[in-house]
Amino acid sequence: MLEHHARLIAMFDYAREVVGRKKLQKMVYIAKKLNFPFCEKYQFHFYGPYSEELTLRVEELCNLGFLEETKEKVGGYYQYRYILTDEGGGFLKHYEMDLASLKTCVTSMNEQPSRILELISTIMYFDHLAKEEVVEKVKTVKQKQKYTDEEIEEAFRYIEELRTNISAS
Amino acid sequence: MNYKLQQLDEEKVFKDPVHRYVHVRDRLIWDLIGTKEFQRLRRIRQLGTTFLTFHGAEHSRFSHSLGVYEIVRRISEIFKGRPHWNDDERLLCLSAALLHDVGHGPYSHSFEKVFGLDHENFTQQIILGETEVNHVLKRVDKDFPKKVAEVIAKTYENRLVVSMISSQIDADRMDYLLRDAYFTGVSYGQFDIERILRVMRPQEDQVVIKHSGMHAVEDYIMSRYQMYWQVYFHPVTRSAEVILSKILHRAKALYEEGYLFKFEPLHFITLFNDKVDLDDYIKLDEGIIQYYFQAWQEEEDEILRDLCERFSNRRLFKYMEFNPTVHMNAWHKLHTYFVQAKIDPDYYLIVDSSSDLPYDFYRPGEEEERLPIHLLTKKGEYRELSRESTIVEAISGKKRTDHKLYYPADLIDGIHDKGLRKKIGEILEL
Numbered sequence: 001m002l003e004h005h006a007r008l009i010a011m012f013d014y015a016r017e018v019v020g021r022k023k024l025q026k027m028v029y030i031a032k033k034l035n036f037p038f039c040e041k042y043q044f045h046f047y048g049p050y051s052e053e054l055t056l057r058v059e060e061l062c063n064l065g066f067l068e069e070t071k072e073k074v075g076g077y078y079q080y081r082y083i084l085t086d087e088g089g090g091f092l093k094h095y096e097m098d099l100a101s102l103k104t105c106v107t108s109m110n111e112q113p114s115r116i117l118e119l120i121s122t123i124m125y126f127d128h129l130a131k132e133e134v135v136e137k138v139k140t141v142k143q144k145q146k147y148t149d150e151e152i153e154e155a156f157r158y159i160e161e162l163r164t165n166i167s168a169s
Numbered sequence: 170m171n172y173k174l175q176q177l178d179e180e181k182v183f184k185d186p187v188h189r190y191v192h193v194r195d196r197l198i199w200d201l202i203g204t205k206e207f208q209r210l211r212r213i214r215q216l217g218t219t220f221l222t223f224h225g226a227e228h229s230r231f232s233h234s235l236g237v238y239e240i241v242r243r244i245s246e247i248f249k250g251r252p253h254w255n256d257d258e259r260l261l262c263l264s265a266a267l268l269h270d271v272g273h274g275p276y277s278h279s280f281e282k283v284f285g286l287d288h289e290n291f292t293q294q295i296i297l298g299e300t301e302v303n304h305v306l307k308r309v310d311k312d313f314p315k316k317v318a319e320v321i322a323k324t325y326e327n328r329l330v331v332s333m334i335s336s337q338i339d340a341d342r343m344d345y346l347l348r349d350a351y352f353t354g355v356s357y358g359q360f361d362i363e364r365i366l367r368v369m370r371p372q373e374d375q376v377v378i379k380h381s382g383m384h385a386v387e388d389y390i391m392s393r394y395q396m397y398w399q400v401y402f403h404p405v406t407r408s409a410e411v412i413l414s415k416i417l418h419r420a421k422a423l424y425e426e427g428y429l430f431k432f433e434p435l436h437f438i439t440l441f442n443d444k445v446d447l448d449d450y451i452k453l454d455e456g457i458i459q460y461y462f463q464a465w466q467e468e469e470d471e472i473l474r475d476l477c478e479r480f481s482n483r484r485l486f487k488y489m490e491f492n493p494t495v496h497m498n499a500w501h502k503l504h505t506y507f508v509q510a511k512i513d514p515d516y517y518l519i520v521d522s523s524s525d526l527p528y529d530f531y532r533p534g535e536e537e538e539r540l541p542i543h544l545l546t547k548k549g550e551y552r553e554l555s556r557e558s559t560i561v562e563a564i565s566g567k568k569r570t571d572h573k574l575y576y577p578a579d580l581i582d583g584i585h586d587k588g589l590r591k592k593i594g595e596i597l598e599l
Contacts, residue, residue, distance in 0.1 A: 001500060002493055002520060002572075004524075005493075005522070021538040022537050022538050025538060041281075041287070041527075043289070043323065044322060044324050045323060045539055045540065046328065046374075046539070046540035047539065047540070050538070050539055052529045053524055053527075055529075055532065055538070055539075056523060056524035056570065057522075059524075059570050060522055060523060060524055060570040060572070063570050064492070064493055064494050065494055066494075087494060091493065091497070114537075118537075126324075141324055141326070144374075
């Protein structure tokens, strides 16, 4: 019962705090692509992989009092900050989950800017293609982000690092 | 003559209750409609189990797909000659609109959840694989199927084309809101589509709305909001959906433990083995599924038999509001009592959440989460809809989610142990 909610709470438990909805979307997508048991359905959108199911589930967690959402005005737009509440922590105790290797992964992703997570998640979205095709696709669908070759190469390296860390743990 | 340019000698029309007529002049579109993969959509209801709540909701994905095509056809006429619009993309838009749901299966939401499928993958396979659809598309040119697939997958380079089929105010949503409102018989799904189409403007990478058209869009957003809560999220429909998914879970579990079905589930074997291929998939339609649900009412397995009988005869589960913060301990108690009463809680005690549904309402898409609806001012500037409209702002800011606990009241009534029945009844407020 509500296991999918519990897995998300576990992620927030590891992250302590997630700042930005875009960041949150991309973190869960990347974790899912790394075979962590997130079931939220993603589609490709204007800003990369996006899950409406995740948005709604996070909204549910806020409404239940398991997450605290703070809306902050930053420049010309709003930004959302999420923190796990004591009630959320209490809810998590009802579940036994073996997600220890998720902690390193979440901590590392949380340190990345959302722009870079958008790039990483977009690369992973096209991971069924050859590397050259992925690069071409990223440059086509993300023209406006103007990712440099160095950033793209670094993103590939980062994905490998995440995979290596998971296998090592 | 180049196939892409071929027109029918006479325009064909489909009578349609939402758009009055769906007009077809392009040979390509006519041929796509005639393919077996597209015709299969006649046998798949647009709203799955909703007909058990709103008896009129028997319309098919076929009629919805034609409707989306018709809306895009009209938008392309409005866009003709305007900046940012390339008329060479017209047939691509029309084909993608027509085929955007071609990979849907019967009751696809439940099937996807239980068997780990994704109808969008099947849409891609139907467009790119060895199919009649692919054969027709290739007559335009060999790269055309790939382009159509990319538009539907939202990864095509021309973002304007993608946004016509898929955005927060796209042809897909406009058709299904109007069509679903019409067939369910509800009165609150209406909005002025003629007006919205007239105020749509093509921009570099999205469709925007002239600022003067804001009130028509407000109506559309209200309609979306109302339909979400009144139709798509109806608790009775969710009850049917819960039972449906439990039937699939039960049949799969029985197969995996070597149960001998009286009626061998031939159409399900590859699904049960996680090896479903395109040929197997497109053989599935609602008629096939209903046949099995009828046949499985004769099975030895009591749970499968009961669930199929419930679904077929609309003997649905009852429900109560469920708040995990408050009811967690009660749920654990109920789980124990159900086991004691020999009612398997895995199949008969189900929590269903709003996030389990494939529908959404308008979100402003702050901090680049999702592209919002943009209004175009006279100065050529973009304004996000909820920043301009008080009505939309009020709806967008309102968070509404819920969780419901579903259970079989009749089975609980039949528990012989009075004490146990009373304890369950007290928690469920029976």
